[in-house]
Amino acid sequence: MSAAEVVAPTRARGAFGRFFRSELWLIFGRRRNWIGGLILAAVPILIAVVIKASGSSGGDTFLFGQITQNGLFVGLAALTVEMPFFLPIAVAAISGDAVAGEANLGTLRYLLATPVDRTRLVLVKLGGIGVFTLAATALVAVVGAVAGLALFGGGGFVTLSGTTLGFGAGLGRLALVCLYMTLCLTALGAIGLFVSTLTEQPIAAGIAVLGLTVVSQILDQLSQLSAIHRYLPTHFWYDYGELLRDPLDLTALGPGVLSALVYVAVFTAAAWARFTTADVSS
Amino acid sequence: MTAGVVDAAQPAAVVTEGLTKRFRSGQLAVDGIDLAVPQGSVYGFLGPNGSGKTTTIRMLLGLLRPTAGGASLLGHAMPDGAAEVLPRVGALVEGPAFHPYLSGWDNLMRLDAADRTAPAVSASDRIHTALDRVGLAAASAKRYRHYSLGMRQRLGIAAALLRPRELLVLDEPTNGLDPQGTREVRGLLVELARGGTTVVLSSHLLAEVEQVCTHVGVMHRGRLVAQDTLEALHARGAPRAVVTTSEPAAAARVLAARGLADVSVEPPGASAELGSAAPADLVAALVHADVPVSGFRVSATDLEELFVSLTGEGFDVSG
Numbered sequence: 001m002s003a004a005e006v007v008a009p010t011r012a013r014g015a016f017g018r019f020f021r022s023e024l025w026l027i028f029g030r031r032r033n034w035i036g037g038l039i040l041a042a043v044p045i046l047i048a049v050v051i052k053a054s055g056s057s058g059g060d061t062f063l064f065g066q067i068t069q070n071g072l073f074v075g076l077a078a079l080t081v082e083m084p085f086f087l088p089i090a091v092a093a094i095s096g097d098a099v100a101g102e103a104n105l106g107t108l109r110y111l112l113a114t115p116v117d118r119t120r121l122v123l124v125k126l127g128g129i130g131v132f133t134l135a136a137t138a139l140v141a142v143v144g145a146v147a148g149l150a151l152f153g154g155g156g157f158v159t160l161s162g163t164t165l166g167f168g169a170g171l172g173r174l175a176l177v178c179l180y181m182t183l184c185l186t187a188l189g190a191i192g193l194f195v196s197t198l199t200e201q202p203i204a205a206g207i208a209v210l211g212l213t214v215v216s217q218i219l220d221q222l223s224q225l226s227a228i229h230r231y232l233p234t235h236f237w238y239d240y241g242e243l244l245r246d247p248l249d250l251t252a253l254g255p256g257v258l259s260a261l262v263y264v265a266v267f268t269a270a271a272w273a274r275f276t277t278a279d280v281s282s
Numbered sequence: 283m284t285a286g287v288v289d290a291a292q293p294a295a296v297v298t299e300g301l302t303k304r305f306r307s308g309q310l311a312v313d314g315i316d317l318a319v320p321q322g323s324v325y326g327f328l329g330p331n332g333s334g335k336t337t338t339i340r341m342l343l344g345l346l347r348p349t350a351g352g353a354s355l356l357g358h359a360m361p362d363g364a365a366e367v368l369p370r371v372g373a374l375v376e377g378p379a380f381h382p383y384l385s386g387w388d389n390l391m392r393l394d395a396a397d398r399t400a401p402a403v404s405a406s407d408r409i410h411t412a413l414d415r416v417g418l419a420a421a422s423a424k425r426y427r428h429y430s431l432g433m434r435q436r437l438g439i440a441a442a443l444l445r446p447r448e449l450l451v452l453d454e455p456t457n458g459l460d461p462q463g464t465r466e467v468r469g470l471l472v473e474l475a476r477g478g479t480t481v482v483l484s485s486h487l488l489a490e491v492e493q494v495c496t497h498v499g500v501m502h503r504g505r506l507v508a509q510d511t512l513e514a515l516h517a518r519g520a521p522r523a524v525v526t527t528s529e530p531a532a533a534a535r536v537l538a539a540r541g542l543a544d545v546s547v548e549p550p551g552a553s554a555e556l557g558s559a560a561p562a563d564l565v566a567a568l569v570h571a572d573v574p575v576s577g578f579r580v581s582a583t584d585l586e587e588l589f590v591s592l593t594g595e596g597f598d599v600s601g
Contacts, residue, residue: 018402105379105382106376109343113343279345
């Protein structure tokens with residue numbers, strides 16, 4: 001390896017994809033995240049088993065009431081109970097870790113000296129958060145659907161409008177709910193990414209994001225603050241119920257989708273602005 | 283006192299002009315330094331802890347933005363030229379840092395994947411070669427968290443050697459290594475330098491710097507207080523003739539009679555500035571005068587003395 005052999009560096013083909021896969025492998029190869037996944041997946045199994053064992057007709061709410069008719073509703077019910085807290089915990093942990101975790105380990109300085117362009121790093125980290133979020137919601141839905149179908153079978157899929165859909169259409173509605181939740185949670189992840197550029201403590205960043213989630217949901221309950229409700233990051237999270245109506249009206253989700261996209265754009269830009277000018281002294 | 287060491291025929295690998303860093307706390311960590319590291323040199327970057335060496339290295343690599351002044355690596359201004367120049371630069375900054383739950387191999391794969399100039403097909407070859415060079419091939423599958431301090435340091439060096447480099451910036455590369463490992467790393471550096479790689483070696487081990495470096499820069503409280511070739515720095519001090527004897531007074535008389543300056547009696551012997559005297563003549567004169575000479579040596583100014591005279595302190599933490 002003599003200096004004479006050194007050639008001017010050129011960009012290797014597929015370099016961005018390779019770095020992105022490396023990021024996914026870092027997230028999905030980590031034992032801590034597998035344990036988190038097991039906890040997320042345990043909820044739908046718990047719901048299915050308890051309802052089956054009790055022999056009751058499900059529950060008082062619409063979603064729980066449908067479980068014994070159609071197993072897919074185990075997935076929907078599990079997503080509903082995990083959306084306020086469990087799923088945000090997972091997203092807060094991953095997004096808080098994004099930059100702060102690398103800074104905390106010191107690997108950030110070696111990535112930047114490699115060099116990794118800081119804009120590229122922000123995009124790869126955001127992409128990693130997005131893929132993880134999709135995987136987390138899909139995990140809950142799939143485990144719920146499989147456990148539900150095994151225990152209760154797949155009957156008619158009753159909508160909130162009272163009509164009954166076929167199995168395939170019901171599966172499609174479940175997938176749409178997953179996608180909508182993924183978008184909402186990715187907005188939370190973008191906030192986490194920004195917080196993660198402010199500190200070298202990944203746990204602190206994660207807790208801050210989780211705290212924000214809880215506070216936002218509390219504020220959303222106070223009718224005196226209704227003027228600001230639509231600006232809260234969690235306000236439109238439960239609009240996915242619109243996806244269970246017949247006929248399907250996707251425009252009802254417009255405000256939620258818009259809110260999430262604005263949150264992603266604003267906080268990714270903030271993370272970029274902060275990170276590209278920051279001194280890295282960790 | 284910053285002597286220029288670069289001539290036109292030898293373009294510099296690292297140049298800084300008035301490089302300054304003041305942290306938000308107000309602390310002036312680096313104060314207007316003009317580094318000049320000639321291409322192909324092994325540059326010993328010395329200074330007490332807290333003297334600004336690591337802050338300087340962080341600015342060279344584009345991790346910190348200078349408050350004033352600028353730096354360029356291999357002819358490219360930093361940090362703007364980072365994408366162009368850093369693939370040709372290997373670095374070890376403030377100790378190794380890796381993901382503890384990944385193996386040594388996987389950690390290098392992560393860094394290789396992050397380098398957008400590294401072709402994926404040859405990644406395994408690069409990693410294998412780098413691990414082999416630092417003697418870690420056998421431990422490549424072990425998780426980083428189970429590595430000893432010396433193994434971690436070796437992995438850090440392997441990461442710096444993943445690609446062929448024109449410039450290596452190594453901050454305390456032998457930290458935590460046993461004597462055998464230190465020798466191996468020193469040998470590796472000499473081999474790389476012979477191949478034409480410029481090496482900037484920050485160290486507090488003066489003996490190590492003396493053994494491998496061609497050039498030396500000394501930092502003190504954020505300033506570069508000396509920068510020159512190792513030879514020129516050695517020549518700055520006057521060599522002394524040192525006699526070991528049971529009759530120091532008699533030896534001192536002989537040295538004075540031969541016209542040597544600054545004669546001093548320091549049991550178990552005497553010493554004086556050698557000046558232009560020939561050491562062999564001095565020994566003959568001492569023996570003629572019946573001084574029982576049990577030892578005679580000429581001491582060059584060693585770096586440590588020079589260092590103390592430049593910084594007015596040993597390796598204490600500067601404030």
